[in-house]
């Protein structure tokens with residue numbers, strides 16, 4: 001009798017042990033691993049424009065909505081600050097790292113550190129000039145297409161002929177590089193009577209856009225028929241410069257910009273801006289969808305494009321109430 005009892009005791013404890021340490025990997029004590037909070041590090045580039053603010057708000061609001069533990073950093077448009085933030089996310093052992101690269105170059109070393117740490121990386125909004133195996137996917141716009149759309153809209157406004165000045169975005173950023181490439185390619189292939197007489201960076205800010213437009217007006221004021229600004233903030237700065245110079249923006253000098261932020265709709269309603277090409281900053285939902293899919297081991301596409309349109313003066317007033325940024 002005693003032997004039997006002993007055997008059943010040994011059997012019962014062996015059973016209990018095997019359930020407690022299944023597969024050699026202890027389940028987290030007292031919590032269901034399915035409820036583990038997603039921890040995401042996001043290295044935002046700055047707060048230089050209405051667009052950027054809308055992008056940041058979209059990411060933060062979506063994180064709060066989904067209960068994601070978001071580690072957020074604002075690099076004030078300095079690449080070294082973004083690199084520092086990425087290294088801090090590695091040290092914290094986050095589940096996914098998102099980054100909006102302020103410029104395209106200079107990322108290979110730190111992205112390799114992210115890969116070596118086994119942390120998936122998502123490019124949000126801006127691209128980086130690195131081998132594709134260093135990031136899981138790019139989530140954002142087709143900047144070349146935005147430049148092409150802007151060229152067609154500007155050509156329509158000046159009947160295919162005249163002198164144009166261009167306010168470029170941040171030098172070396174994928175948004176500025178792509179928009180300039182698309183714009184130039186379209187003008188060269190379709191509009192032989194349009195000439196780009198001046199092109200300079202306004203770094204995507206209102207202040208710099210105004211300053212550079214003042215210089216354009218000083219040197220070529222009477223010979224400018226149109227302005228292409230790589231974002232609405234620089235266009236709004238340029239509008240101030242054109243008015244102070246004594247000309248009517250949107251009439252004497254036609255203006256096309258990119259982003260479609262609220263300020264652009266207000267300028268179009270005032271007749272001071274002619275067209276804005278949409279570039280969607282509300283990337284929060286798509287970003288966290290991708291993060292959740294990656295963590296769940298699902299395949300994600302290498303590129304997830306944003307849906308975007310073109311907005312003109314004639315529909316600005318009816319569109320403004322629908323705008324979310």
Ligand code: GZL
Pocket residue numbers: 048049050051052125126140141175204230231232233258259279
């Ligand atoms: C575009 C984004 C650009 C916006 C600017 O996706 O990277 O940066 O067009 C912003 O307004 O500064």
